[in-house]
Amino acid sequence: MFATRVFLKQTALGAILVAAALPPGPATAEEGFPFGFEMTLDGPPQPGSKRIPTLEIGDNGEAKLDLWCKSGTGQFSVAGNTVIFVPGRLQDRDCxxxxxQADDDLVAALGEATTWRRRGDQVSFTGTRTLRFRLNTN
Known part of the structure; x- marks a missing residue:
């Protein structure tokens, strides 16, 4: 009886140490669709500007876009790795x-996206072209 109890304690301790030493598995909560996050387009600013487009996605898929020149809203619908983006009205500031045209092209590319993928802080929307965004984690 005593030997069995010691063996079980040693086995449990060994299992805990092995589990602690293993790399963590995929963090599904961190790899899920970025509802509730703001992200920045992964790309250079337009010539003569420091502005880079941002996209903020609310908890229910509502989106706020702040592009190179225009701003507006939209709505994301997600099922698995499938995504649908429906743009709303864009406000034209003296562009x-x-x-x-770059703003219109970006909104069109988001609207043509059919799939999405997230790897850490990078989110990609893929359709006729791939758009990459970085989550603003600061």
Whole structure:
């Protein structure tokens, strides 16, 4: 009886030590769709500007877009790795034609996205082209 109890304690202690030494498995909560987060487009600013587009996705999929020149809203719907983005109204601030076109192209690319993927702080939306965003974690 005493030998069995010692053996079980040693086995349990060994299992705890092995589990602590193993790398953590995938963190599903951290790898889920970034509801409730703000993210920044992973790319350079437009020439003559320091602004980089941001996207804030609320807990229910409502989105706020602050692009190179325009701002607006939209709605994300997600099922598994499938995504649908429906743009709302965009407010046009005195945009130069190239910046206005870049904003329209970005919104169109989000609207054409059919899948999404998250790896750590990077979120990708893929359709006719892939858009990469970095979560603002500061």
């Amino acid at each position: 130069t034609p190239p910046r206005a």
